[in-house]
Amino acid sequence: MIHFVTTHSRCVLTCLVVVLATLSSGQQASAGNRGWFAAGPSGVWRGQWVSQSSGHRGALGARIRQTGPDQYTALFYGRFAGVIPFVYRAPLNRVPGTADLYISSKRMPLLGTYQTTARISHGQFQADFVGRQDRGIFTMTRRR
Numbered sequence: 001m002i003h004f005v006t007t008h009s010r011c012v013l014t015c016l017v018v019v020l021a022t023l024s025s026g027q028q029a030s031a032g033n034r035g036w037f038a039a040g041p042s043g044v045w046r047g048q049w050v051s052q053s054s055g056h057r058g059a060l061g062a063r064i065r066q067t068g069p070d071q072y073t074a075l076f077y078g079r080f081a082g083v084i085p086f087v088y089r090a091p092l093n094r095v096p097g098t099a100d101l102y103i104s105s106k107r108m109p110l111l112g113t114y115q116t117t118a119r120i121s122h123g124q125f126q127a128d129f130v131g132r133q134d135r136g137i138f139t140m141t142r143r144r
Contacts, residue, residue: 041074041092041102041120042066047140049078053133058082060138062125070094074104090116 045062060078072092090106100121112132125140
């Protein structure tokens with residue numbers, strides 16, 4: 001009987017250690033994920049844009065900085081037709097109640113208002129944009 005209690009106690013103790021170790025590593029992983037999301041979209045991004053309306057595409061980059069809680073300013077830059085540079089600044093706001101969904105609306109001279117909806121997480125920026133006579137996608141990866 002004493003042998004059974006000792007063996008049983010060792011099993012319980014071993015299970016307890018395994019459970020605590022698992023919980024501890026899970027908390028560290030969660031803390032790492034929180035850190036990733038806490039960084040938000042701030043940083044330097046590179047990728048491309050593609051117009052689904054015209055088929056045009058080109059290089060795209062962005063520098064995004066935080067301006068307030070859940071508010072950012074993005075400086076987008078790239079090339080149209082491979083040679084015509086463009087640069088524009090746009091607000092980027094996290095949708096309340098979400099961890100990775102952002103929206104932007106920017107009135108552009110001669111082009112009308114462009115609205116963008118983006119998913120930004122794990123170093124990826126995936127967005128849809130819609131303008132007066134254009135629609136398409138942005139895909140970028142975080143560079144720093």
